[in-house]
Amino acid sequence: MSRGSERLGVSEDEHYRERAQRKKELVDRRIARATIDRGVIVVNTGNGKGKSSSGFGMLARSLGHGFRCGVVQFIKGSFSTGEEAFFRRFDDLVEYHVMGEGYTWETQDRGRDIVTAGAAWDIAARMMSDEQFDFVLLDELNIALAKEYVSLDALLASLAARPPRQHVVITGRGAPDALVEAADTVTEMRVVKHAFKAGIKAQHGIEL
Amino acid sequence: MSRGSERLGVSEDEHYRERAQRKKELVDRRIARATIDRGVIVVNTGNGKGKSSSGFGMLARSLGHGFRCGVVQFIKGSFSTGEEAFFRRFDDLVEYHVMGEGYTWETQDRGRDIVTAGAAWDIAARMMSDEQFDFVLLDELNIALAKEYVSLDALLASLAARPPRQHVVITGRGAPDALVEAADTVTEMRVVKHAFKAGIKAQHGIEL
Numbered sequence: 001m002s003r004g005s006e007r008l009g010v011s012e013d014e015h016y017r018e019r020a021q022r023k024k025e026l027v028d029r030r031i032a033r034a035t036i037d038r039g040v041i042v043v044n045t046g047n048g049k050g051k052s053s054s055g056f057g058m059l060a061r062s063l064g065h066g067f068r069c070g071v072v073q074f075i076k077g078s079f080s081t082g083e084e085a086f087f088r089r090f091d092d093l094v095e096y097h098v099m100g101e102g103y104t105w106e107t108q109d110r111g112r113d114i115v116t117a118g119a120a121w122d123i124a125a126r127m128m129s130d131e132q133f134d135f136v137l138l139d140e141l142n143i144a145l146a147k148e149y150v151s152l153d154a155l156l157a158s159l160a161a162r163p164p165r166q167h168v169v170i171t172g173r174g175a176p177d178a179l180v181e182a183a184d185t186v187t188e189m190r191v192v193k194h195a196f197k198a199g200i201k202a203q204h205g206i207e208l
Numbered sequence: 209m210s211r212g213s214e215r216l217g218v219s220e221d222e223h224y225r226e227r228a229q230r231k232k233e234l235v236d237r238r239i240a241r242a243t244i245d246r247g248v249i250v251v252n253t254g255n256g257k258g259k260s261s262s263g264f265g266m267l268a269r270s271l272g273h274g275f276r277c278g279v280v281q282f283i284k285g286s287f288s289t290g291e292e293a294f295f296r297r298f299d300d301l302v303e304y305h306v307m308g309e310g311y312t313w314e315t316q317d318r319g320r321d322i323v324t325a326g327a328a329w330d331i332a333a334r335m336m337s338d339e340q341f342d343f344v345l346l347d348e349l350n351i352a353l354a355k356e357y358v359s360l361d362a363l364l365a366s367l368a369a370r371p372p373r374q375h376v377v378i379t380g381r382g383a384p385d386a387l388v389e390a391a392d393t394v395t396e397m398r399v400v401k402h403a404f405k406a407g408i409k410a411q412h413g414i415e416l
Contacts, residue, residue: 013318013319016318020317024316031409033407034409035407036407036408036409037409037411038408040408040411043400044258048395048396049250049262049395050265050395051258052265053261053262053266053269054258055265056264056265057258057261057262057264057265057267057291059265059268060264060294061261061264061290061291061294061414061416064289064293064295065290065293065413067413081272082268082269082270082271083265086268087268087272108224108225108228108229109221109225109228110220110221111221134413135413167411167413169414180400183401184406185401185402185403185404186400187397188398190396190397192251192253192395193391193393194392194393196393199241199242199243199244200242200248201242201243201244201245202242203245203247203248203375204269205266205270205273205375206248206266206377
């Protein structure tokens with residue numbers, strides 16, 4: 001209890017209650033103003049950790065609501081991951097595609113990369129045109145956009161024409177400006193520090 | 209094919225292969241330098257979306273590897289979420305606690321908030337002292353630290369003394385400097401834009 005509060009005969013607990021009450025009113029007003037109810041486009045970009053893992057967290061949330069979900073992983077794929085092992089178990093609700101044959105510096109074959117990305121894009125476009133899909137995760141698509149393996153115009157057209165309640169989450173560093181413009185929620189994952197730079201291997205359960 | 213490349217008789221595909229080869233060597237050298245193999249502390253902070261969902265994505269990854277996992281949600285709890293509905297299904301591998309009784313501005317009772325946070329902390333501390341847990345997610349703990357409901361010193365001591373292979377992920381805006389210092393990987397989720405500000409309700413599968 002602060003001395004000033006004591007002098008006025010008002011306890012710290014009462015101050016706390018008053019502050020909480022004002023905060024509640026503010027939050028309630030904001031919630032009351034947010035009345036639009038529709039599918040959203042979420043973009044996770046930047047150089048920091050958490051872009052893909054956040055996408056997979058939203059996938060888990062969606063499954064918690066019984067949503068029908070689609071996943072296309074555009075770039076990774078030469079190694080198996082924990083997320084793939086886990087989410088492939090729910091094949092009644094999740095259609096899961098890993099289309100990449102590894103990072104492009106692993107394949108060293110531009111022609112093969114373009115064919116692979118094109119096949120992944122065809123699946124993504126089909127999901128976004130199908131109202132059966134409540135949630136679509138296009139993991140590392142921004143990398144394929146930056147390399148022009150996937151057409152930005154085609155993506156923007158698919159997003160604009162998708163079913164109104166469908167959520168689409170797109171991840172990867174270097175999101176193009178026009179995608180940021182089209183999106184509803186965009187987060188830049190900024191590196192403060194990373195274990196890898198301190199010589200720690202990529203860890204199962206964290207990166208893999 | 210660029211004109212310069214043609215003149216030299218080197219195709220764009222060959223250039224691509226050379227660039228990819230150099231990139232591969234660089235990445236391989238970096239991977240070779242990262243030789244330390246141990247549990248990491250990951251902190252997701254900042255005002256943007258993706259702090260908790262990234263934590264839940266890493267939880268899914270961990271389950272993909274068959275890890276034994278613990279989750280304590282410190283602040284949320286007055287409403288049910290997709291992540292809770294989903295991850296509670298895996299009670300053979302996940303011990304899941306939702307300790308908050310809602311945001312503090314909902315309870316409006318500091319005494320009750322402190323008791324609730326203390327009970328959540330006791331569970332978190334027990335998990336971090338138990339080598340059976342491979343992965344521990346302390347969701348929104350930073351909020352409880354900022355409000356001094358949980359002791360930063362106690363947290364730092366538990367982190368330092370935890371089993372060497374255990375991963376701990378801590379989320380919430382306003383991570384304290386000493387926690388950033390102790391952590392291995394820290395990401396600031398920065399808001400570029402958010403649907404809520406455009407009047408769109410929190411969406412199942414995305415925020416809830």
